[in-house]
Amino acid sequence: MAKLSNVFISGGQPTVTYNPRAQLHLEDKLDEYLDMGHKILAITGPTKSGKTVLVRSKINLEKSCWVSGGQISTENDFWETVIEKYEGYTDYSKTESDSTELSDESGVDSGFDVKLLKMNGKTSSTETFSTEKSISRSRKLSTKAISTRLLIENLNNPIIIDDFHYIDQEVQTKIIRYLKDLIFDGLRVIIISVPHRAYDAVKVEREMTGRLIQMEIPIWEKEELEYIMRLGFEELNLVVPQELIDSFAKESFGSPHLTQDFCYKFCSRNCIRETLETETSLEKLNNESIFFREMASDTSKVAFDRLSRGPRQRTDRKERTFVDGTKGDIYQAILLAIAKTGPKTSLTYEEIRNALRNILEDQVPEAHEITRVLDMMTEISKTHIEGEPVVDYDKELSTLYISDPFFAYYLRWGTNIPKLYD
Numbered sequence: 001m002a003k004l005s006n007v008f009i010s011g012g013q014p015t016v017t018y019n020p021r022a023q024l025h026l027e028d029k030l031d032e033y034l035d036m037g038h039k040i041l042a043i044t045g046p047t048k049s050g051k052t053v054l055v056r057s058k059i060n061l062e063k064s065c066w067v068s069g070g071q072i073s074t075e076n077d078f079w080e081t082v083i084e085k086y087e088g089y090t091d092y093s094k095t096e097s098d099s100t101e102l103s104d105e106s107g108v109d110s111g112f113d114v115k116l117l118k119m120n121g122k123t124s125s126t127e128t129f130s131t132e133k134s135i136s137r138s139r140k141l142s143t144k145a146i147s148t149r150l151l152i153e154n155l156n157n158p159i160i161i162d163d164f165h166y167i168d169q170e171v172q173t174k175i176i177r178y179l180k181d182l183i184f185d186g187l188r189v190i191i192i193s194v195p196h197r198a199y200d201a202v203k204v205e206r207e208m209t210g211r212l213i214q215m216e217i218p219i220w221e222k223e224e225l226e227y228i229m230r231l232g233f234e235e236l237n238l239v240v241p242q243e244l245i246d247s248f249a250k251e252s253f254g255s256p257h258l259t260q261d262f263c264y265k266f267c268s269r270n271c272i273r274e275t276l277e278t279e280t281s282l283e284k285l286n287n288e289s290i291f292f293r294e295m296a297s298d299t300s301k302v303a304f305d306r307l308s309r310g311p312r313q314r315t316d317r318k319e320r321t322f323v324d325g326t327k328g329d330i331y332q333a334i335l336l337a338i339a340k341t342g343p344k345t346s347l348t349y350e351e352i353r354n355a356l357r358n359i360l361e362d363q364v365p366e367a368h369e370i371t372r373v374l375d376m377m378t379e380i381s382k383t384h385i386e387g388e389p390v391v392d393y394d395k396e397l398s399t400l401y402i403s404d405p406f407f408a409y410y411l412r413w414g415t416n417i418p419k420l421y422d
Contacts, residue, residue, distance in 0.1 A: 001275040004267050007232045010260035013056055017232045029215050030058050041190045045217025047388045047404045048257035051192045069163035075174045079143035086150040090141050151182055158188035165193045194403050219254030228259050237276040244284045255405035296414035300407040303390045307377050308332050321361040330365055334373055339411040349398040374400055
């Protein structure tokens with residue numbers, strides 16, 4: 001019998017409910033790159049969309065070097081990770097020895113004749129003297145030097161940099177510049193990132209142009225999420241209504257992680273802990289809104305609260321009146337405007353401005369005020385919120401990305417101003 005925790009797995013490596021998305025040929029593309037090499041493979045997709053799960057399903061963890069971008073603050077952190085993986089050392093010592101051996105043999109002969117008989121005797125002793133001279137030399141190699149040696153020795157083992165976008169751009173530049181020659185020699189380098197950061201490797205090192213392959217992991221379709229649910233419910237010997245499956249797929253924001261979470265908690269609340277002996281039918285949720293709102297409290301409330309507070313400042317911000325009569329400052333207004341869109345996970349500046357018009361009773365903030373807040377939200381998201389940055393505003397494209405589907409889910413279900421969404 002399968003345990004529930006081994007069937008619906010959110011945040012780990014699924015087995016029973018693993019969906020390779022065969023129609024997209026993702027595994028085939030990954031195999032093709034591993035055969036070919038000599039380029040960087042950038043695997044991109046929304047947060048918690050199955051990028052890491054895909055790679056881990058195809059690459060032997062023991063024979064690859066995994067680097068977590070969230071743990072890389074400096075260039076040296078990267079070298080240290082490689083050294084630790086391959087059990088290298090930066091301190092080397094060498095001892096040379098030279099030995100000499102001397103022997104001294106001495107003896108006394110004696111003899112006498114008795115007519116035709118002659119007798120001889122000999123007594124001897126040997127003494128050996130040895131001398132040994134040794135010279136020790138020690139040398140400390142740089143972490144970069146020993147990392148290079150280790151990667152050359154393991155050219156056939158890929159190196160995977162997960163959450164590459166977490167790494168500071170200056171550090172990214174040094175890492176890619178360092179790996180460039182090794183990639184030419186055949187080292188497979190896979191970077192996992194969010195979509196709008198797919199070409200970071202090219203931006204930081206222009207010579208990588210033409211030597212980067214992008215494999216995009218699209219948002220999951222309804223049918224693909226349904227496949228996960230059906231595999232899991234069948235394993236547990238459960239029959240659930242199609243209405244429930246449709247609802248879970250809709251609220252997952254294209255994230256298999258959320259789908260797994262919904263199914264696990266639904267089963268748990270029905271006291272299903274392992275595969276049932278006989279096929280059992282379960283009813284749909286009595287109140288979906290309560291279920292989804294309760295789950296929202298476990299997702300991104302901390303991130304929402306932190307962004308809605310904005311940065312500290314000496315004076316109070318201007319209060320703005322919403323269409324329902326409540327009030328809030330520009331940070332709260334922009335978050336609610338984003339939520340008003342659904343929320344969409346990619347929003348242009350104009351879409352945000354139009355949404356502000358729909359939720360504000362008074363005048364919409366000036367353009368420079370809106371972009372300033374979007375920039376500050378991005379900064380807060382990167383430096384003051386643990387985990388994946390939940391929002392990221394790209395100035396060049398004038399586009400805000402909701403990088404975390406859990407945050408998008410919270411904007412739909414976790415906020416308490418429902419009139420603004422009508």
